[in-house]
Amino acid sequence: MTATIERGSATAPVNTPASKKTPTPKKQGGFLTSSNGKKVVMAVTGAVMVSFLVLHMLGNLKIFFGRESFNEYAHWLRTLLEPFVPYRTVLTILEIGLVVSVVLHMWAAISLSRRAGKARPVKYVAKKSQANGYATHIMRWGGVTIALFVIWHLLDLTFGVVNPAGYNSSPADRMIDGFDPSRWWVTLVYVVAVVMVGLHLRHGVWSAFQTLGWANKDRNKALRATAGLLSIVLVLGFLVPPLAITFGVVK
Amino acid sequence: MNLTLRVWRQSGPTDKGRMVTYKVEDVSPDMSFLEMLDVLNEKLILEGDDPIAFDHDCREGICGMCGMVINGVAHGEQRATTTCQLHMRHFEDGAEITIEPWRAAPFPVVKDLVVDRSAFDRIIQAGGFVSVPAGSAPDAHSVPVRKEDADAAFDAATCIGCGACVAACPNGSASLFTAAKITHLSLLPQGQPERLSRAKAMVDQMDAEGFGGCTNTGECTAVCPKGIPLDTIARMNSDYLKANAK
Amino acid sequence: MKYTEGPEIRDTKAPSGPIEDRWEKRKFSAKLVNPANKRKLNVIVVGTGLAGGSAAATLGELGYNVKSFCYQDSPRRAHSIAAQGGINAAKNYRGDGDSIYRLFYDTVKGGDFRARESNVYRLAQVSVNIIDQAVAQGVPFAREYGGLLDTRSFGGAQVSRTFYARGQTGQQLLLGAYQALERQVAAGTVEMHTRHEMLDLIVSDGRARGIIVRDMVTGEIERHLADAVVLATGGYGNVFFLSTNAKGCNTTAIWRAHERGAYFANPCYTQIHPTCIPVSGEYQSKLTLMSESLRNDGRVWVPLRKNDDRAPGDIPEDERDYYLERIYPSFGNLVPRDIASRAAKNVCDEGRGVGPGGLGVYLDFRDAINRLGRDAVEKKYGNLFEMYERITGENPYDVPMRIYPAVHYTMGGLWVDYDLQSTIPGLFVIGEANFSDHGANRLGASALMQGLADGYFVLPTTIGDYLANGPYGDVDEEAVAEAEIKVRTKIDRLLAVNGTRTPDSFHRELGKLMWDYCGMERTEESLRKALERIPELREEFWQNVKVSGTAEELNQVLEKAGRVADFFDLAELMCLDALVRTESCGGHFRAESQDADGEALRDDENFAHVSAWEYSPDGPILHKEPLEYEYVKMTQRSYK
Numbered sequence A: 001m002t003a004t005i006e007r008g009s010a011t012a013p014v015n016t017p018a019s020k021k022t023p024t025p026k027k028q029g030g031f032l033t034s035s036n037g038k039k040v041v042m043a044v045t046g047a048v049m050v051s052f053l054v055l056h057m058l059g060n061l062k063i064f065f066g067r068e069s070f071n072e073y074a075h076w077l078r079t080l081l082e083p084f085v086p087y088r089t090v091l092t093i094l095e096i097g098l099v100v101s102v103v104l105h106m107w108a109a110i111s112l113s114r115r116a117g118k119a120r121p122v123k124y125v126a127k128k129s130q131a132n133g134y135a136t137h138i139m140r141w142g143g144v145t146i147a148l149f150v151i152w153h154l155l156d157l158t159f160g161v162v163n164p165a166g167y168n169s170s171p172a173d174r175m176i177d178g179f180d181p182s183r184w185w186v187t188l189v190y191v192v193a194v195v196m197v198g199l200h201l202r203h204g205v206w207s208a209f210q211t212l213g214w215a216n217k218d219r220n221k222a223l224r225a226t227a228g229l230l231s232i233v234l235v236l237g238f239l240v241p242p243l244a245i246t247f248g249v250v251k
Numbered sequence B: 001m002n003l004t005l006r007v008w009r010q011s012g013p014t015d016k017g018r019m020v021t022y023k024v025e026d027v028s029p030d031m032s033f034l035e036m037l038d039v040l041n042e043k044l045i046l047e048g049d050d051p052i053a054f055d056h057d058c059r060e061g062i063c064g065m066c067g068m069v070i071n072g073v074a075h076g077e078q079r080a081t082t083t084c085q086l087h088m089r090h091f092e093d094g095a096e097i098t099i100e101p102w103r104a105a106p107f108p109v110v111k112d113l114v115v116d117r118s119a120f121d122r123i124i125q126a127g128g129f130v131s132v133p134a135g136s137a138p139d140a141h142s143v144p145v146r147k148e149d150a151d152a153a154f155d156a157a158t159c160i161g162c163g164a165c166v167a168a169c170p171n172g173s174a175s176l177f178t179a180a181k182i183t184h185l186s187l188l189p190q191g192q193p194e195r196l197s198r199a200k201a202m203v204d205q206m207d208a209e210g211f212g213g214c215t216n217t218g219e220c221t222a223v224c225p226k227g228i229p230l231d232t233i234a235r236m237n238s239d240y241l242k243a244n245a246k
Numbered sequence C: 001m002k003y004t005e006g007p008e009i010r011d012t013k014a015p016s017g018p019i020e021d022r023w024e025k026r027k028f029s030a031k032l033v034n035p036a037n038k039r040k041l042n043v044i045v046v047g048t049g050l051a052g053g054s055a056a057a058t059l060g061e062l063g064y065n066v067k068s069f070c071y072q073d074s075p076r077r078a079h080s081i082a083a084q085g086g087i088n089a090a091k092n093y094r095g096d097g098d099s100i101y102r103l104f105y106d107t108v109k110g111g112d113f114r115a116r117e118s119n120v121y122r123l124a125q126v127s128v129n130i131i132d133q134a135v136a137q138g139v140p141f142a143r144e145y146g147g148l149l150d151t152r153s154f155g156g157a158q159v160s161r162t163f164y165a166r167g168q169t170g171q172q173l174l175l176g177a178y179q180a181l182e183r184q185v186a187a188g189t190v191e192m193h194t195r196h197e198m199l200d201l202i203v204s205d206g207r208a209r210g211i212i213v214r215d216m217v218t219g220e221i222e223r224h225l226a227d228a229v230v231l232a233t234g235g236y237g238n239v240f241f242l243s244t245n246a247k248g249c250n251t252t253a254i255w256r257a258h259e260r261g262a263y264f265a266n267p268c269y270t271q272i273h274p275t276c277i278p279v280s281g282e283y284q285s286k287l288t289l290m291s292e293s294l295r296n297d298g299r300v301w302v303p304l305r306k307n308d309d310r311a312p313g314d315i316p317e318d319e320r321d322y323y324l325e326r327i328y329p330s331f332g333n334l335v336p337r338d339i340a341s342r343a344a345k346n347v348c349d350e351g352r353g354v355g356p357g358g359l360g361v362y363l364d365f366r367d368a369i370n371r372l373g374r375d376a377v378e379k380k381y382g383n384l385f386e387m388y389e390r391i392t393g394e395n396p397y398d399v400p401m402r403i404y405p406a407v408h409y410t411m412g413g414l415w416v417d418y419d420l421q422s423t424i425p426g427l428f429v430i431g432e433a434n435f436s437d438h439g440a441n442r443l444g445a446s447a448l449m450q451g452l453a454d455g456y457f458v459l460p461t462t463i464g465d466y467l468a469n470g471p472y473g474d475v476d477e478e479a480v481a482e483a484e485i486k487v488r489t490k491i492d493r494l495l496a497v498n499g500t501r502t503p504d505s506f507h508r509e510l511g512k513l514m515w516d517y518c519g520m521e522r523t524e525e526s527l528r529k530a531l532e533r534i535p536e537l538r539e540e541f542w543q544n545v546k547v548s549g550t551a552e553e554l555n556q557v558l559e560k561a562g563r564v565a566d567f568f569d570l571a572e573l574m575c576l577d578a579l580v581r582t583e584s585c586g587g588h589f590r591a592e593s594q595d596a597d598g599e600a601l602r603d604d605e606n607f608a609h610v611s612a613w614e615y616s617p618d619g620p621i622l623h624k625e626p627l628e629y630e631y632v633k634m635t636q637r638s639y640k
């Protein structure tokens, strides 16, 4: 009966007796505005992004076959289906798909976390995770980290704005100059970001299986293993080229 | 044992609420957690103070009435145990224990540690049943059920509706509760005719009540006194997707 | 306590003729209500356990306008949720010789010939429909590999007629009824009022017409009116303070109806369950039941020597007394509940009990583990062992369990006729709250059966006969106001005392007194002592109780105080009933009435009747309802 600590405001007031305030479901926009629908959007867009990452990673590995090979690949991407369609058509379509996915993914992530925030207006004084807290912390903060990185990454290697080789350079030059040993900190940022992506996917890929309703007791182990393996492969695949450059293996 | 308790006190729905510190002495390790609170309350009453309000009824871990967040964990750190079945032998002499109510907007605090969980009833109202009026049922043996399905349905049906899943979920989601009922009924032949409409109605009601969405963190299963598994949520998602695809 | 005797009850409204046809006959003779009129008829159902939940749902399905009440925050939490073992039904799916007649016979005999034949026969008939209904609702009963329902034999029955859902049968059945109820809430036929406690019955023009309730969140006193009132408020075992009942179980609803004119039948019939976890200290708030099935493989024993404080493992085989096997060689550890309970009490009274205060006996699985292997034992009883360990901190695989009897069920309750109608027209009572079907002793797995039989099948038919003459028009405003004032006055009185003892401390003392003087064994002397002590304690309660807080808020102390006040009055009637019934029967054991071996001795000549007590401010009035047995011959039970 000693000290009292003031904190927070109360949860929403209950003025009407519980039994009398039956909230009927809001007339909503249907599937896509439901929390489950948004999760499906995340899963599908996540899958699009994962597919992109796999291709992207394979492309990056081309750097080991020499600058020419890498540049050829970059060129090939831009001239896909040419002359049937003009230069860069397919790549642009892919990029648009990717941007749309990123935007939708983030939209869903943001609106779900706002919903989550509203669902718990008063925070706990003490809260201890019983499931490692892994997913809770990694997904949102990891996601934001990834988003920041993607912006930097585009400025660096796609537009060359912050790249020493500048905009009018070949992709391979941008890559090799970008991860030059003198710019070790760029490599470091890259490593951190890629690991973040890996952590995001370790939960995310499994979570997507769950969201799409494919998980069950018998499959759970396999699905978790798939998610883990995919993340590891992607992380390694993405880390090897820049590290090789920074440590001077690839010049 | 002597303990220091930090307990959430809130005189009513519109009160702001605060943590208040109490000392409890001579606690026996064989007491249950609620018995320890009983002892404190007896003292508070005689001192003319308002005793700490908390919900409880069967004290056998089955009615689902009790529940508080103890040191940051719904129902306390002892796994697969409701608050009423938690015993003081799991605490150390001199320990400081933080006690808070379930915190979620759809579970408004009524008083102290008592919250209003009627949202759960409304989720069931939306479709958590098989429509079969009394007297119209066929003979119980007319539809055999695979033992595996019956057992899995039972596992999901053991949910006691305590709300720990919501309390523990970082998103304040009621997915585990809702999924448990959907899974129970969707595994049985009797639940098939209404399977998809049920999933849709219940999930939409869950949203309408203001619960958060699921991010599969697994915090719910970890604190669930009945260990309802996370794959019930996958089944719910699957039924919900199918219902919307139709 | 003075009482007088009133006229006998001769007519219970049971139809005559062959027992198999009586229920058919009654169903046919019951008036039907025109579907269009049902909407205009209001029914109040208090309680949402198996009885009340199933009744409210079914009445809603039929189209009546129903209001349902419970004191918990959700109808799903009624105490029926805690039932573990199973539910009986005469399905004879095993082909092991079961039949409606056999279930009827076993129940009448198990009730020690103090139940009505007509009612019990109907219960056995309806039992088969319950299983069908529950399965159709999706209740996940245990099944065999072939996909059909599994059954087990329970509580000493010789046939396998108990359907179960692991150790959570009550939960699964209640959730079935709860879901049916919520379906009606969604359909608008049932209006649900949770966290509302019934505090009085409104009787107008001699008919039950409504109830006064307190909104337990706001403290508001509300009146709800109807054409009929159904009470399904469960048992009153909590009069003993320590029992296996939920903390909130109370007698308030039925007691206040009793004060309004409903007779209370056989209040002294209490069932004491032999396998509960013993009390561990003064702070103990309730007792936990360990499933009776444990006695199938566990052996019950105490040390041969008095006050033997060696650890159980250190007591050699020849210094152990497996007393049930010794006294009842043919049934051994599987004797019925009342017998096992009393035997445990006897050895503890001799000073041979074990554990704190010497109030416990061992239930030992050592031999079962040696014979079947630890894994097999774990498969069968793993969850029970876990529960035991959670509560006691002892591991039953290594140390024998300690068990002791505890109050579990009350066979007594409000008197009802064949239609489940009380002595107040329009007041129906179902489930454990009534007295009807179990006589002086309830068999395992029969309470769930009775609650659901009443709620799904019997009441919905019989109440129609009453409602067919309705609607009953306006309710006398004076009667409503009077009831409301009575309730408010009682609350104000409780708050005004402002004494120095908590309601719980009075309840504990009352419970101890009841356990000591009106518990497993009753004597004229003990009962007289109780009848002397209870009024004194009640007096002290009203002079010295301390209720904190106000009436206009959620106030759990006030709720408790109101319930304790009613327990005092009930306790007195229980002791009086026990005193007047000088025979032993079923759960009621009068030490003066036993045979040479110490077994209960009935006195059919003088006590083959139901004792129905009428309330009167000048002391209770006893009405006897004679019991006749046309089908089952009265015999003395023997389990040797």
Ligand SMILES: Cc1cc2nc3c(=O)[nH]c(=O)nc-3n(C[C@H](O)[C@H](O)[C@H](O)COP(=O)(O)OP(=O)(O)OC[C@H]3O[C@@H](n4cnc5c(N)ncnc54)[C@H](O)[C@@H]3O)c2cc1C
Pocket (backbone or CB within 6 Å): C046, C047, C048, C049, C050, C051, C052, C053, C069, C070, C071, C072, C075, C077, C078, C079, C080, C081, C082, C083, C084, C085, C086, C087, C169, C170, C196, C197, C198, C199, C232, C233, C234, C235, C244, C245, C246, C249, C250, C252, C253, C289, C408, C409, C430, C431, C432, C433, C444, C445, C446, C447, C448, C449, C451
């Ligand atoms: C631990 C345990 C195990 C058991 N196991 C078995 C078993 O295996 N098989 C078996 O057949 N039986 C068993 N029983 C007995 C059986 O569970 C009960 O007899 C039965 O469930 C009673 O059901 P009911 O519907 O009459 O009452 P309850 O389920 O007790 O419901 C009472 C209802 O009334 C409401 N209520 C009470 N008072 C008030 C009031 N004043 N105002 C408003 N509402 C009120 C409550 O909120 C509740 O909804 C067991 C009992 C216990 C305690």
Ligand code: HEM
Pocket (backbone or CB within 6 Å): A039, A040, A042, A043, A044, A045, A046, A047, A049, A050, A053, A102, A105, A106, A109, A135, A139, A140, A142, A143, A144, A146, A147, A200, A201, A203, A204, A205, A207, A208, A209, A211, A212, B214, B215, B216, B217
């Ligand atoms: C742009 C920044 C990003 C943000 C803010 C973000 C955020 C999130 C969040 C909050 C979740 C939900 C967490 C959960 O379900 O537990 C999530 C899920 C997911 N994310 Fe991301 N993410 C981002 C980028 C990415 C990228 C680049 C990929 C893949 C390459 C990706 C793939 C996934 C997948 C597969 C899921 C699982 C979806 C599901 O649960 O159904 N995310 N993301």
